[in-house]
Amino acid sequence: MREGYDAQQVCLNGHQQTDRYYGSPEFRREFCEECGASTVHKCSNCLADILGDYSVPGVIAFGCTTPVPPFCRGCGVKFPWTDRLIASKASDAVSAIDPKDVLARLCTRFSLVVRELRHRHDNRPTLNVVDEYDVQDLLHSALHLFFDDVRAEEVVPSYAGKSTRMDFLLKDASISVEAKMTRKGLGAKEVGEQLILDIAQYQSHPSCKSLFCLVYDPEHRVRNPRGIETDLSKTHGELEVRVFVVS
Numbered sequence: 001m002r003e004g005y006d007a008q009q010v011c012l013n014g015h016q017q018t019d020r021y022y023g024s025p026e027f028r029r030e031f032c033e034e035c036g037a038s039t040v041h042k043c044s045n046c047l048a049d050i051l052g053d054y055s056v057p058g059v060i061a062f063g064c065t066t067p068v069p070p071f072c073r074g075c076g077v078k079f080p081w082t083d084r085l086i087a088s089k090a091s092d093a094v095s096a097i098d099p100k101d102v103l104a105r106l107c108t109r110f111s112l113v114v115r116e117l118r119h120r121h122d123n124r125p126t127l128n129v130v131d132e133y134d135v136q137d138l139l140h141s142a143l144h145l146f147f148d149d150v151r152a153e154e155v156v157p158s159y160a161g162k163s164t165r166m167d168f169l170l171k172d173a174s175i176s177v178e179a180k181m182t183r184k185g186l187g188a189k190e191v192g193e194q195l196i197l198d199i200a201q202y203q204s205h206p207s208c209k210s211l212f213c214l215v216y217d218p219e220h221r222v223r224n225p226r227g228i229e230t231d232l233s234k235t236h237g238e239l240e241v242r243v244f245v246v247s
């Protein structure tokens, strides 16, 4: 054995078999023990060895400490496992987030996004949020950044008046999200009354344990937004409710 880099053997899905391919041939595997995929120890493009452990004669290292590289150091091509590892890292990161934290952030920053969307390069067409449908569509898109299963449900509200209500059910998290926008005739009093009725309705909804309500109030029709939020954001029966009034 001479001093220098050994090669590492990796399966096509990115599982390392050994980082001492030459020094400890007994650890070589033709197929991955974890997933059954075939294994390689060279770049298929330039045939350079995949960099393994740095071995020093007389020093025995235990365990694999060399990271699986994303790119070939010989020619720079991406290894077959790289995209898969990046995707699984990203989905781990998404599943590690708390859905309620995400929803709170989406709600509190909603108006920043609305504002930013108005300023498009070269005045290109944009989504200008002017009514409740726009609020719902924008929120719907944003929910897809974080949730796989977003179900949009048209709801017939129990209160009188034209219905524009569309709710979103995040099935995996058992959370419903509803969005409203204040307008002429729908100020603090009306919104408060609607929310109370909605909350009562949701309490009997079997697949909903939490309800997030976004009230977009760009013209400041709600004079005491924190008051409504504090009054309604609590547990109603078994239903956890969080209200966000943003402008």
Ligand SMILES: [Zn+2]
Binding pocket: 011, 012, 013, 014, 015, 032, 033, 034, 035, 036, 037
């Ligand atoms: Zn594998």
Ligand SMILES: [Zn+2]
Binding pocket: 043, 044, 045, 046, 047, 048, 072, 073, 074, 075, 076, 077
């Ligand atoms: Zn290469």
